[in-house]
Amino acid sequence: MPSAEQPVLLIVMGVSGTGKSSVAQALAEHYGYRYLDADDFHSDEAKALMAQGTPLTDALRAPWVRNIGAHLTQCAADGTNCTLAFSGLRHDHREQLRQLPFQRLFVFLAGRKDTIATRMNQRQDHFMPTSLLDSQLASLQSPSAEPDVIEVSIEPALAEVIDNCIDRIDQSLGKTDSR
Template sequence: MDEKAAQAPAGAPGSVPPAIVVMGVAGCGKSAVGIALAAALGVTFIEGDRLHPPENVARMASGEPLTDQLREGWLDAIGERIAAPVGQGEGVVAACSALKRSYRARLSGFCPQIVFLYLEIDPATARRRVGNRKGHFMPASLVDSQFAILELPAADERALTLDATRPVGEVVATAVRQMRRS
C-alpha cells in the first residue's frame, strides 16, 4: 500500500496523526490492524517485521529473545521508514512491537508526531494466536519474553490503548474515531 495520504493536515480539527505505530506483543494483531488502519486512512503501511536484519530473524526463529542492542538498528530502520513519508507531508501507519518506553522514544526521535496504538492482549490469547500462525519466524515460546519486557504506555506518552481481542474492523473504527477527537 503506497498511496498518498488522504487525510486532513496534522493538527487540523478531525485529523489523525501523520504517523501511527501499532504496537504490542507478538500475536496482538499489529499487522492486521495496521494494514486495515492504513487502508482506512489511505496512507502507507510499513511492516516492521520485514525490516529485521536476517541475524535477528534467525535468533528469534531459534527461540532466542532479542536484546535492546539487537533491536537498535531495527528500530532505526523503522524510524527512517516512518520519517520519509511524513517529511513529504504524507501519513503512515507502521507495525512495530515498541515494547519499551525507550523503544518508543527512539522511534519518536525520527518523528515526534508519532502516536502509538497499543493493542492490549492477555498472554494466553497471544500464545494461542502465535502458535496458530503459519510461516512466521516468531515462535510461541517467545511470547512470554515479550510480556516480561513490556512497558505499558504511560500517561505522558502519545498513546491509545485498545482491546486486541475485538474484531479488526472494530479496533480500526474505534482508533480512527478516538484519534480524530484528540
C-alpha cells in the same frame, strides 16, 4: 505533539500476536496512509534468532530501530502519512520514534496472555514462535501512562478492534467521523 502541518504517523504497537500488522494495514487502508511493518526492517540474523526461539537483546534491537527511524524520516520529508506495525516494547524505542517529524499517535493493542497465545498458535509462516511470548511480555515497558498512547483491547473480534481503533484515533487527532 508536532504541528498539524506535519504528516501523521500511527504506530500500532504491542507484543507479537496482538494483531499489529492486521490493524495497521486496515488503518492504512481506511485513512489512505502508507503501511509499514517494522518486521521488514529486522536483519536476517535477528529473524533467524527469533525463529530459533532466542529473544532479541536491546543491543540487537538498536540497529532495527535506527533503520525504521531512517526510513520514516524519509517518509516525513516526502510528506507521507504512515501506519507502522511496531512492537514498541521498550520505552527508549518509542522515544526514538517521538523524535521524528510527525504528528504521531501510538495505538497500544493489549490483551490477555491466553488470547495472544491462541492467536500466535493459529498463525502460519511467521518467524516469531509462541515460545517467545513470555519474553515479549517481560520486555514490554507499559506505555499506558504515556500521553500520546491510546490503549485498545484485542479481546473483541478483529473488525470491532479496528472500529475501536478508528474511533479512538479520530477522537485523539480531532478528526470528524472518517467513515
